[in-house]
Amino acid sequence: MYDAIIVGAGISGLLSALALGKHGKNVLVLERSGYVGGNCNSYCVDGFWVDTGPHAITHLHKGPLRMLMDEYFDYIPAFVDYGTYYVRTPEGIRPIPSNLREFVTFDVLPRKDRLMLSQALTKALTLSTFGIDTSKTSVYSCLPRHLSKKTYDFVDTIAYFLSGKSMKETSVYRVLYGSSFVRDSAMYETEDQPIADLLAEQITNITGIRRLITNKATYAQAYPRGGLKAILNSVLHSLPDNVEIRTDTRVDRILTDDGRVCGVSTDDESYDTEIVIHSGFAKDLPVLLDDLPAEYLHDLGRIDQARSMCIWLGLSQQLKEFDYTGSEVWFQEKAYWAMPISNYSSTIAPKGKQLVGFMFVVKDSVKREKERAWETIHQVFPDIEKYIEMTHYQVTTPEKAAVSINGYIPDVRTPLKNLYLVGTDAAAESMGITRAAYSVIDLIKCMKEDGYLRSGRL
Ligand SMILES: Cc1cc2nc3c(=O)[nH]c(=O)nc-3n(C[C@H](O)[C@H](O)[C@H](O)COP(=O)(O)OP(=O)(O)OC[C@H]3O[C@@H](n4cnc5c(N)ncnc54)[C@H](O)[C@@H]3O)c2cc1C
Incomplete structure (x- = not known):
């Protein structure tokens, strides 16, 4: 019997596992894919280390990630000052x-x-x-x-x-x-x-x-030296032995007994636990369990989401157009947000080469958005084709709940006893990884109030 089971090994699931593990709890993390980190990851494509989208880590001065790092991390990632946000115009870049x-x-x-x-x-x-x-x-x-x-x-x-x-x-x-x-x-x-x-x-x-x-603009914003995986690796290396992770294990059901959570099941096994922390999509909860009140189900149906496409370009040389740290926005026709991430760290691209990520919002079919994205890239950088050595596409949902005016953001506490949520759909503050970290701070607070964690640590 585990003290807690965490569904999903994205950054919010892993930060929760780290905190609970350091509080002495026996924790099992179950991840449906073959790798951990979810959207907080980097991997190698033809010698270039692409991240899962261009990232700026916000609220680093006193924010939730800083608090979690100070309290629970054995290894702190090195951060590089983010730099400047620019707007690209036909005449060049200008700071926003x-x-x-x-x-x-x-x-x-x-x-x-x-x-x-x-x-x-x-x-x-x-x-x-x-x-x-x-x-x-x-x-x-x-x-x-x-x-x-x-x-x-x-x-x-x-x-x-x-x-x-x-x-x-x-x-x-x-x-x-x-x-x-x-x-x-x-x-x-x-x-x-x-x-x-x-x-x-x-x-x-x-x-x-x-x-x-x-x-x-740069106040307390940064990029992890070595890429996004530096954050993930710091969490993984800080995990105590009482945290166990299993990949390729999808949770199909969250089990309940008498109005409270008591375990989870996968297609070939069941696990007993006192507490379940769900870090997958809150929108999926109705498929995972039956006992949710109608009003909550209605609210979960209101969760709004947005999709994005990132086109990573590995360039054969460092171009003067991308000679900066920070990111640029192009706002005419098909808008993009671009970031030359290899400028932060020499290990991200092969020597003398450059890696730039262009992020586009997906509103139409991916095929159509790809065509329009390339039209924009070619229009803004007419000569870029001759420098492209590697092209890599990612189509993702960057945050599990968009903070839109009519969208719903669930609380960390759910109507079901001992079932908690973490992740980008369980906090409204800030963005992405910082938002996920806010939800983990809330989780710790709720679990203390509910008597599952001692005070003392954070
Ligand atoms: C293009 C792009 C740009 C971004 N830019 C920024 C940025 O500038 N700054 C920033 O801070 N953030 C940014 N983000 C967002 C940030 O990376 C994510 O918000 C964050 O990593 C999400 O963490 P999470 O733990 O909430 O969710 P996820 O990473 O989605 O993790 C959830 C995990 O749960 C697993 N899972 C789900 N259901 C189940 C199940 N039933 N059983 C088992 N496992 C399950 C999934 O496989 C996944 O691994 C960006 C993301 C993208 C894609």
């Missing part, structure tokens, strides 16, 4: 403004639009500072009318890359907290810093204008 002063001089957009957008942004920040809930207000509904098409395209692209959804489906909250306009660290109460102080600090940082004027 990270504060109002930069925004006013951002002449990629017409001057009149910039002024109107700055006013809208200031208003949204002020509302947010005074505690007005902006999570159900769409970005589009807050935009001034009669902006140019270019400006709408720009805002739409930023919305897509922050939430996977258009500006009509993305909330103001998401743009403020997913971008660097609002302080990029987590607010967790500690004995040294009670929540009231944290809130006061947060408000000073926004309303004190200082934040808006001096904000740095």
Whole structure:
């Protein structure tokens, strides 16, 4: 009998296993695929180490991943400062403004639009500072009318890359907290810093204008040296012996008895446990068990998702177009987010070569999106074909629940006793890996409240 069984060995499942293992629990992790890490991974294609999509790791200064690393990791990955977010124009790259002063001089957009957008942004920040809930207000509904098409395209692209959804489906909250306009660290109460102080600090940082004027886009964002697998390897090497992982093992059912979870079954075995932590898609829960209340099932049906396609290009030489660390956005016609990840670390591409990932949002059929993606790449970089040595495609769901205005994000606690959720569909804060880490912090908190974990550690 295990103390806890974790369904799925993505980063949220593994971070949960690590935390519970370090709290002395006997943990079994069951993963349906042949490898661990889920969307937090890197693998070699023709000598180039591609990640599962281009990644920026956010909230690294005081955020949830930092807290988990400090508390549970035996090996901490080395992080490299992320660099700068650029917008690509036909004339070259320009840094994306990270504060109002930069925004006013951002002449990629017409001057009149910039002024109107700055006013809208200031208003949204002020509302947010005074505690007005902006999570159900769409970005589009807050935009001034009669902006140019270019400006709408720009805002739409930023919305897509922050939430996977258009500006009509993305909330103001998401743009403020997913971008660097609002302080990029987590607010967790500690004995040294009670929540009231944290809130006061947060408000000073926004309303004190200082934040808006001096904000740095790179604040607390980084890329793991050596690639995304560096994070995964640090977790794996930190796991204690009381954590067991089995791959190629799909959980088909979560077993219940008298209104509480008691085990899981795969196609050839059943496992008893006191607690199940599900890190797969929460949307799959109705297939895995029968005892969920109708209202919860209805809510799970409202989970919104977005798909993305990443085209990795291994280039025969380092091109001057990609001579930067950070990433670039192209916002006209078919928008992309691109990142030359080999610029962070010499081991990612063979000597003298370069690896760039282009991420596109998938709204249509993959075949059609591929054609349009290539049209954009060829239009922006007309000579690129002669340098391409390796092409690799990934089509994925980057987050298990998109933070859209009508979408549902379940809590870590479920209506069924002893069944918890973790992962990108069990927290709304930040993005991707940081979001998954937020859910794990919540899990630890809930399990303490429910009497399964001692206090002391985190
Ligand atoms: C293109 C792209 C770009 C991204 N950019 C960023 C970024 O810039 N910054 C960032 O922080 N994040 C980014 N992300 C997102 C980030 O990688 C993921 O959100 C994160 O890795 C998800 O972790 P997870 O544990 O929630 O889910 P997953 O990685 O999906 O893990 C879930 C695991 O559960 C397993 N599983 C599911 N059901 C079962 C079952 N029934 N039985 C057994 N196993 C099961 C799955 O096989 C999988 O391994 C990006 C992702 C992509 C694809």
